[in-house]
Amino acid sequence: MSEFTEHSTGHPDTDAVHCGEKRWLGSITTPIAYTSTFVFKDMDEVVAFGKKKIDHYEYGRYGNPTREAAERKLAALEGADRCMLFDSGMSAVSATILSLCDQGQHLVITDDAYKQTLNFVSKVLPRFGIDATIVSMGDYKSMADAVRKETVMVISESPTNPYLNIADVDEVVRIARKNKLLSVIDSTFATPLNQRPLDQGVDIVIHSTTKYLGGHNDILGGAVCGRKEVTEPIYEWRRVTGGVVDPMSCYLLIRGLKTFGLRVERLNQTAQQVAEFLEAHTKVRKVYYPGLPSHPHHEIARRQMKGFGAVVTFEIDGDMDDTMAFFNDLKLCLLGPSLGGPETLITHPALMSYYRESREERYRLGIIDELVRLSVGLEDPQDIIADLERGLAKVRQE
Numbered sequence: 082m083s084e085f086t087e088h089s090t091g092h093p094d095t096d097a098v099h100c101g102e103k104r105w106l107g108s109i110t111t112p113i114a115y116t117s118t119f120v121f122k123d124m125d126e127v128v129a130f131g132k133k134k135i136d137h138y139e140y141g142r143y144g145n146p147t148r149e150a151a152e153r154k155l156a157a158l159e160g161a162d163r164c165m166l167f168d169s170g171m172s173a174v175s176a177t178i179l180s181l182c183d184q185g186q187h188l189v190i191t192d193d194a195y196k197q198t199l200n201f202v203s204k205v206l207p208r209f210g211i212d213a214t215i216v217s218m219g220d221y222k223s224m225a226d227a228v229r230k231e232t233v234m235v236i237s238e239s240p241t242n243p244y245l246n247i248a249d250v251d252e253v254v255r256i257a258r259k260n261k262l263l264s265v266i267d268s269t270f271a272t273p274l275n276q277r278p279l280d281q282g283v284d285i286v287i288h289s290t291t292k293y294l295g296g297h298n299d300i301l302g303g304a305v306c307g308r309k310e311v312t313e314p315i316y317e318w319r320r321v322t323g324g325v326v327d328p329m330s331c332y333l334l335i336r337g338l339k340t341f342g343l344r345v346e347r348l349n350q351t352a353q354q355v356a357e358f359l360e361a362h363t364k365v366r367k368v369y370y371p372g373l374p375s376h377p378h379h380e381i382a383r384r385q386m387k388g389f390g391a392v393v394t395f396e397i398d399g400d401m402d403d404t405m406a407f408f409n410d411l412k413l414c415l416l417g418p419s420l421g422g423p424e425t426l427i428t429h430p431a432l433m434s435y436y437r438e439s440r441e442e443r444y445r446l447g448i449i450d451e452l453v454r455l456s457v458g459l460e461d462p463q464d465i466i467a468d469l470e471r472g473l474a475k476v477r478q479e
């Protein structure tokens with residue numbers, strides 16, 4: 082069987098096409114190894130495998146060549162020794178925390194992390210005797226003050242949802258190193274083309290591959306990237322508990338990554354154009370996009386990011402009725418959760434992600450009635466802008 086293509090040129094566009102591929106049977110693409118188990122020729126091979134004298138796959142939960150190809154490609158892009166793929170972003174988040182934190186230990190996490198990550202930390206971890214302190218995003222004094230002798234990990238996202246806050250990754254690393262903690266960044270909204278937290282000294286990077294990495298709104302998946310010695314407990318955890326992604330999704334991830342550079346470049350450009358259009362619009366009260374100088378974390382983003390991503394959040398200058406009217410007149414932007422695909426997706430956080438919360442609770446979290454989150458897609462920027470203009474025409478003006 083052919084070897085994996087290891088060589089990295091250090092150019093992400095080339096690595097996205099070539100790194101990690103396993104071109105067996107002369108196939109230019111990595112074939113989909115749709116198998117749950119692997120068989121041995123004879124007992125000699127079994128014994129040699131047991132003594133680690135030969136490489137051989139054994140069982141699908143432990144390893145699969147299509148999965149390994151996708152993992153190697155993503156590791157090259159993220160600058161990691163190792164990448165481990167999971168069946169969802171939340172599987173990657175939960176495996177990272179549960180495999181690295183023991184009963185009686187403690188972690189620190191920022192308050193605008195993904196809603197289900199916060200639910201996991203505040204509702205599931207206490208059942209396992211793991212405590213957490215949730216600190217305000219951007220408040221590095223509180224982050225440092227929250228560290229106790231039982232603390233083992235500090236977790237942040239960057240950019241965050243829906244306000245696109247940017248963690249100062251150097252600050253997170255400084256606090257983690259000073260206190261001998263593991264630093265973890267969920268980099269889903271950025272992708273390795275826009276930021277590489279491992280290069281800044283972060284220990285573990287997490288992605289929901291469901292978003293930009295898969296890039297086509299057709300798979301669910303998660304990834305954990307980092308150094309071998311740091312991620313070993315996560316690797317062992319996955320061997321035991323599962324949560325591995327299926328070979329078809331791995332193939333789609335590999336395929337999605339081949340056009341990664343082109344997609345992200347275009348998405349960054351369109352999002353900037355859309356953000357500037359919205360910021361200049363009289364029926365938009367406020368725009369949150371790290372590529373705009375008006376964003377509170379613009380300078381941090383400029384320092385640590387190559388591009389600002391493709392999520393733009395804004396407030397309609399009106400009330401709930403105006404916001405409903407805006408949504409109801411859109412034709413191109415599709416109304417639904419998630420982000421990172423070719424189709425522009427638009428969400429109303431108040432009535433979509435936060436429909437279970439009371440209005441008071443939503444407002445406490447900053448999820449106001451007029452908030453809109455846009456995941457810019459690959460359509461012509463002028464068509465996206467024309468669609469938003471159509472919706473905004475429905476907003477009443479005093």
Ligand SMILES: Cc1ncc(COP(=O)(O)O)c(C=O)c1O
Nearest residue numbers: 169170171195267269289291302
């Ligand atoms: C930043 C972030 N992390 C993790 C997740 C969870 O990923 P998944 O939906 O693939 O489980 C999401 C999902 O939206 C997310 O936005």
